[in-house]
Amino acid sequence: MRYVFIFVLLGVLSCGEERDNLSSGTPIENEDAFVLPPGFPAPPIPENSPYSKERAELGRHLFYDVRLSGNGEQSCSSCHQQKFAFADGLATPEGSTKQPLSRNSQQLTNVAYNSTLTWANPLLKTLEAQLLIPIFGESPVELGVTGNEKKVMDRFRSDEKYQALYAAAFDAEDPFTWENTVKAISTFVRSLISGNSPFDKLTYQNDDSQMSASALRGMELFYSERLECHHCHGGFNFTGSTIHEGSAFDNVAFHNTGLYNINGDGSFPINNQGVFEVSANPDDRGRFRAPTLRNVEVTGPFMHDGSIKTLEEVIRFYEAGGRFIKEGEFAGDGRKSPLKSGFVSGFTLTDGERGDLIEFLKSLTDKEFLTNPAHSNPNPEEEK
Numbered sequence: 001m002r003y004v005f006i007f008v009l010l011g012v013l014s015c016g017e018e019r020d021n022l023s024s025g026t027p028i029e030n031e032d033a034f035v036l037p038p039g040f041p042a043p044p045i046p047e048n049s050p051y052s053k054e055r056a057e058l059g060r061h062l063f064y065d066v067r068l069s070g071n072g073e074q075s076c077s078s079c080h081q082q083k084f085a086f087a088d089g090l091a092t093p094e095g096s097t098k099q100p101l102s103r104n105s106q107q108l109t110n111v112a113y114n115s116t117l118t119w120a121n122p123l124l125k126t127l128e129a130q131l132l133i134p135i136f137g138e139s140p141v142e143l144g145v146t147g148n149e150k151k152v153m154d155r156f157r158s159d160e161k162y163q164a165l166y167a168a169a170f171d172a173e174d175p176f177t178w179e180n181t182v183k184a185i186s187t188f189v190r191s192l193i194s195g196n197s198p199f200d201k202l203t204y205q206n207d208d209s210q211m212s213a214s215a216l217r218g219m220e221l222f223y224s225e226r227l228e229c230h231h232c233h234g235g236f237n238f239t240g241s242t243i244h245e246g247s248a249f250d251n252v253a254f255h256n257t258g259l260y261n262i263n264g265d266g267s268f269p270i271n272n273q274g275v276f277e278v279s280a281n282p283d284d285r286g287r288f289r290a291p292t293l294r295n296v297e298v299t300g301p302f303m304h305d306g307s308i309k310t311l312e313e314v315i316r317f318y319e320a321g322g323r324f325i326k327e328g329e330f331a332g333d334g335r336k337s338p339l340k341s342g343f344v345s346g347f348t349l350t351d352g353e354r355g356d357l358i359e360f361l362k363s364l365t366d367k368e369f370l371t372n373p374a375h376s377n378p379n380p381e382e383e384k
């Protein structure tokens with residue numbers, strides 16, 4: 001068949017494991033664990049934060065509960081909505097106190113497989129560590145729990161529903177701790193596995209009925225050396241920053257795509273300079289993690305700052321090999337950035353080819369994931 005090549009390209013995952021060695025629709029740990037899609041390897045799970053359905057259920061309730069924020073105005077789901085693959089449809093969000101955040105809310109699709117968390121911190125490698133930032137961070141404030149730790153926890157401690165949920169999830173005399181709370185939310189988020197898109201049905205289930213001819217042509221373009229998309233968005237999870245059980249090494253990848261080139265020296269806006277803000281290495285300016293492209297159809301606006309609105313505009317950006325901003329405070333020619341990745345060299349597409357590529361990207365949408373009741377708000381009548 002014309003698309004047999006895809007099995008060759010996906011035969012080796014982003015971390016080097018043979019496709020034949022992947023798990024195929026089997027539970028991660030035991031009969032109570034969530035089931036992986038066919039062809040998916042098991043994600044890494046910290047030994048001190050094991051999966052259980054009881055922890056995931058507690059985490060689901062907490063994820064959607066505005067009482068988790070200091071002022072009771074915002075939940076995790078405020079910035080991570082299921083219909084947007086757990087992004088929010090905004091360029092950049094606001095915290096619970098209306099303080100603006102400088103980076104786009106990343107989708108949580110398959111976040112369990114991310115080798116690092118957030119857009120540009122190579123040091124954050126577990127959900128348990130990452131969650132401390134939105135919960136307790138003060139610059140900027142997101143959920144705003146710092147200074148309100150006891151008040152927030154007492155809201156759950158006094159709730160009969162949560163008394164039962166915490167007791168079922170944690171065998172402890174007093175399960176109402178912040179450590180347990182973070183573990184429960186992490187467990188729920190780790191269970192947000194998406195692998196039932198038309199692309200998955202073709203690749204892992206040998207069902208090509210949902211892939212249009214246009215999407216198949218777009219797939220050939222995506223995996224071609226002419227476009228080089230798969231170098232940064234490769235493997236079963238469509239991102240180079242992927243880890244799973246059996247990985248030979250942690251695959252950590254950050255890229256400068258030429259989105260900005262202020263002053264011609266590769267600089268990015270002062271409050272949004274990527275890995276440089278962690279490493280202090282000038283060569284890391286503008287380097288951000290390539291996110292998964294799964295469900296990308298519903299996760300715009302795009303880029304770390306939400307500055308590109310549509311998939312077509314994203315493709316045209318890569319066609320140009322970067323972005324040229326003619327005037328204003330961010331003026332500069334990203335196409336000529338000295339720090340830009342060598343994979344972003346530009347290419348030329350016809351209108352038809354561009355449309356085909358968009359159709360392929362849409363074939364990565366897992367509609368079941370976007371509506372799965374197991375991931376939805378358990379108390380929708382309370383949703384703000």
